[in-house]
Amino acid sequence: MKHRLLALVTWLILFTYTQVAAARSDTELTAATEHAAIETAIQDYFHGSAYSDKARLKQAFHSQARLYLEKPDTPFWEVPATDYINWYKEANQGKFNGRLGRILHIDRAGNLATVKAEILMPARQQRYIDMFLLKKLDGMWQILSKSAVGEASPHNGKRILFILSSAHFHGDSKLPTGVSFSEIVNAYDEFAKAGFSIDFVSPEGGALPLAYINTSEPMHKKYLYNSDFMYAIGHTLKPEQVVAQDYRAVHYVGGTNAMYGVADHPQLQKISMTIYEQHGGIISAVCHGTAGIAHLRLKNGEYLVKGRRISGYPDEYEHQDRPYFQEFPFLITKTIEERGGTFLYSPRNTPHIEIDGRIITGQNYLSSAGVAKAMIDILTKETAN
Template identity: 30%
Template sequence: MNKGDVLFFVNSQNSPGSSEKSGGFHLSEAAYPYKTITEAGFKVDFVSPEGGIAPFDGVDLDDTVNDWFLNDKAARKKITQTLRPEQITSHDYPAVYIIGSLGAISDIENNGPLQTIAQTIWENQGIVASIGYGYAGLLNVTLSDGSYLIDGKKLAAPGNEPNVADNALSFTTKMLREELEKRGADMVRAEPETDSVITDGRLITGSGTASASAMGQTILKEFKKYLYQVDLR
């Protein structure tokens, strides 16, 4: 049995559908929260649709946290030996963090087992967090009453409105935002390259990679609050 504190969702596919764009998650979006949470004494596990090696990009070795993550044996093992959904017992995790990428849009959006994990953690009064395109993992999560998890919740809006109509990346961002709004999400827009993080109860969302450090700190803060309230330790 795997038992941890925070479960990180990452995608398995390296590209979104037939796109030639990289679909790996941005390393900082995993590295910063992972370092913050584990250095506070909590355990992090990674799960992906297929398990095994998870693709990533955006590596900046001049970034001390990126460099630390790739040189830390335990952290490296986490992203090269990710768990499969069937290896996860949702009740063992009080918090889930969904890491975004273009690959996540095709790989996680309609993954039933991962959606069930997120639903179970939320309905167990746990914390659900997401960054950037990680919204693909929240988009279709429904609760036991049939409502969308994100309905009526404030979310940090991913990206900006497209400046060029045929820019695939911007168009994907716009489409994702519109789909979130159709499901009742209240999107809170931020300026580009800011560390916008929005907390709405137990739901924490970050606008993108610039939010990675603040996401880790916010998840840790809310997680400690959760532990205190339910007296788990």
């Protein structure tokens, strides 16, 4: 009897656990589906307003939606969505007017959502922040209201793609790892100040595992409490969402988790080489992020690093007697050199940057800002010419 009772209790526990897990999975799936539907509504607005596509705009806005805008001497200007849509002339349909839209933040509560978006108009050196209120009505997300504020801006519309690992642990172990927060923010800050837009992609998409966060460090604190930045870190793109031609450069970020899931990812490899070979873009990497470029090949089959000066975190500086090191699928210095590259680095805790054409690499987090500055210099000269 006791054995039967124990078996029943065990079954009930397993059944309950399975039901809870299934419910959690369904909830996560629903959240992702609703998030995607909200994004679709905003993308309809982006496209419609950039290409004078009234059909897309009508799809984005509820018929009774209102826009709250500004104009000289009229700080509160209410415009019906129907009037706003008619501002876009059919004669201009399909013609790009220079508006570049990007979602900065989405917050959903049931069938209600708010969205913060950025609209850049580089030719006019203008930047707008749009705030939307959306509601799901009759199974469809639509904009109920929009307000906007504009400012002069140096944003140039050029985009940099940060490539980061999704790995939370070293290999198959339970040893935690993550993306170096310093390497993200030190480079991000330089690009942002120079007017570039940054997107993040990871093998699995979604939230990143972060490492080495120090809230006493001013740069860390600046971005850790920046809701737009942290939203982007928590909602990285999946590789299939990336359109390579939209970017002028890729930047592989380190942290020891960069050793896993990035270097051998076919879609990420294709994105990088398309940007580099077809669009004349830059490939860059810092610290363990250099692992991400070790397997890249040119169209002719040769390795990207062959005959190149490359930096990154050297094998010599690893703690080779510790368990994490045993999980590494390959070694950075050894692999780069085996593939014809020259691996260069400086003493510990000093910056080291190598610029070899459109391949720019750095040794450690102290090199992140310098690598970004070198990239900005090349991209700025490219614009000038």
